[in-house]
Amino acid sequence: MSPSRRQCRCGTHLSSDNPGDQCGPCTRRLTAAHPVPPEVSADFWDTPAMSAALATRHMGKVITAYRTHPFHDSPVSQTTVAAWARCAQPHVSRIENGTAIDSITKLEFWSTLLGIPTQHQWFSGTSDEKLSSPPPTESKPLLIDVAVLPKKSLADEITQRSSKLRQWASWESPAEVAIRLQAVNQAGIHDTTFETMNLAIVDAIARYEAEGPRQLYPQVLTIRKQAQSLLEGWQHPRQRIATYKIAAQASALLGYMAVNVGRFQLAESYSVESASLASAIDDTELLIWIFGTRSFQAYYARDYVKARDFARAGIALSPNSPQAIRLLSNGEARALGMLGEKDQADRSIGKALELAASLNVSSDLTSCISFEPYGYSRIAANAATAYVQVGEVGRVLEYVGNIGEAVEDSDSDWSRSLTKLDVATALLLQANPDLEQSMVLGTEALLASAGRPIESIAQRAEMLVKYSAKWPNHSAVVDYVNAFAAWKET
Numbered sequence: 001m002s003p004s005r006r007q008c009r010c011g012t013h014l015s016s017d018n019p020g021d022q023c024g025p026c027t028r029r030l031t032a033a034h035p036v037p038p039e040v041s042a043d044f045w046d047t048p049a050m051s052a053a054l055a056t057r058h059m060g061k062v063i064t065a066y067r068t069h070p071f072h073d074s075p076v077s078q079t080t081v082a083a084w085a086r087c088a089q090p091h092v093s094r095i096e097n098g099t100a101i102d103s104i105t106k107l108e109f110w111s112t113l114l115g116i117p118t119q120h121q122w123f124s125g126t127s128d129e130k131l132s133s134p135p136p137t138e139s140k141p142l143l144i145d146v147a148v149l150p151k152k153s154l155a156d157e158i159t160q161r162s163s164k165l166r167q168w169a170s171w172e173s174p175a176e177v178a179i180r181l182q183a184v185n186q187a188g189i190h191d192t193t194f195e196t197m198n199l200a201i202v203d204a205i206a207r208y209e210a211e212g213p214r215q216l217y218p219q220v221l222t223i224r225k226q227a228q229s230l231l232e233g234w235q236h237p238r239q240r241i242a243t244y245k246i247a248a249q250a251s252a253l254l255g256y257m258a259v260n261v262g263r264f265q266l267a268e269s270y271s272v273e274s275a276s277l278a279s280a281i282d283d284t285e286l287l288i289w290i291f292g293t294r295s296f297q298a299y300y301a302r303d304y305v306k307a308r309d310f311a312r313a314g315i316a317l318s319p320n321s322p323q324a325i326r327l328l329s330n331g332e333a334r335a336l337g338m339l340g341e342k343d344q345a346d347r348s349i350g351k352a353l354e355l356a357a358s359l360n361v362s363s364d365l366t367s368c369i370s371f372e373p374y375g376y377s378r379i380a381a382n383a384a385t386a387y388v389q390v391g392e393v394g395r396v397l398e399y400v401g402n403i404g405e406a407v408e409d410s411d412s413d414w415s416r417s418l419t420k421l422d423v424a425t426a427l428l429l430q431a432n433p434d435l436e437q438s439m440v441l442g443t444e445a446l447l448a449s450a451g452r453p454i455e456s457i458a459q460r461a462e463m464l465v466k467y468s469a470k471w472p473n474h475s476a477v478v479d480y481v482n483a484f485a486a487w488k489e490t
Contacts, residue, residue: 322373337386
């Protein structure tokens with residue numbers, strides 16, 4: 001049978017000599033619609049700052065040097081670089097501040113985008129898929145070959161990775177910078193105070209999936225307390241609204257974090273508080289987001305009727321809002337799946353996909369805690385979860401397959417863990433259970449998220465334990481159960 005021909009998103013068949021994933025007309029339209037980096041001279045790459053950045057073999061440092069190069073009249077913002085790369089600003093921030101990229105494909109992408117000369121491409125000519133960069137760093141394990149690990153070491157491996165992830169540097173947080181700046185502007189509230197508070201919130205969102213709620217809760221709580229101190233004082237009307245907005249967002253994020261650590265009553269309290277603040281400034285979009293979190297909280301508290309009803313209440317505020325996409329897929333569809341309402345879950349997922357398409361929402365896998373609207377990758381991941389519980393194994397595998405590359409390429413270990421657990425559970429629910437593969441995926445999911453346990457992964461991993469109980473003496477099941485016990489202790 002001849003291989004199927006590749007297609008562009010628009011449906012046009014791609015010729016064999018086209019190495020990309022878009023046809024000519026689509027490429028030209030995208031080029032016209034998006035800004036591109038400026039052309040620079042050869043000596044652009046020879047300044048001391050740029051040479052030092054290139055010597056680190058860290059693409060993030062090179063991007064920073066590029067943005068702040070004296071060639072530009074003023075420093076180029078991360079938002080502008082994100083527009084060049086057609087990604088979100090937090091993604092650029094993670095590249096600049098995170099560990100060095102070790103994917104040749106990604107290094108080549110950024111090198112081509114910025115126009116880095118061949119002689120400065122430290123990875124040029126390397127054929128391996130992954131590249132080690134000095135100073136040596138431990139790369140993030142995306143896929144774990146469980147077969148090569150001694151069976152007795154699975155639990156030890158999870159414990160070891162957890163201990164490494166806890167070794168965070170004692171850096172000052174953006175929230176502390178915001179407090180200090182407020183003191184500097186004590187004579188009156190300067191606009192930069194609000195700017196740094198907003199930056200602290202953006203920073204927490206960008207780092208959330210890498211560090212987790214236990215690490216970032218103090219930073220967001222600091223911002224919430226700072227906003228409270230401002231609310232108890234005097235500001236101009238415009239600043240008063242900005243203060244309410246920051247306080248509402250901080251409380252909303254705290255509520256989401258509380259769900260992730262299983263503090264459901266505290267999560268509800270934060271959500272009620274944030275909803276009150278958002279209502280005071282008529283921020284409907286934030287109110288819808290908060291209803292989504294209340295649905296999320298009810299779902300993991302195993303009250304699926306309330307989860308469905310919270311989602312519907314939020315959607316009713318503005319059915320065509322970008323925020324309604326999250327409530328349809330993460331809130332309503334998943335709750336309906338747990339209630340066994342397959343047809344209604346189908347309709348909710350369909351509405352979410354239609355709304356995302358009509359609003360031309362980015363398909364990127366955004367941070368789970370982001371205020372940005374859900375794109376296709378998030379919708380598909382939640383659709384897979386909804387279909388697990390109604391036994392639609394084919395649909396689970398279809399949706400996970402559609403976003404497999406996006407999930408593996410993302411910075412989200414949690415998304416990798418959750419999609420693997422959904423597939424692992426689906427493999428046990430099918431007519432001919434694939435126990436071995438299910439347990440391999442389950443163990444990979446635990447290894448990927450060791451050290452950053454959250455309630456959603458805990459419940460799905462526990463569900464896999466429940467479904468695998470039919471084979472209590474199978475060695476793969478025993479290994480997975482032991483690994484889960486060790487994971488919970490991290």
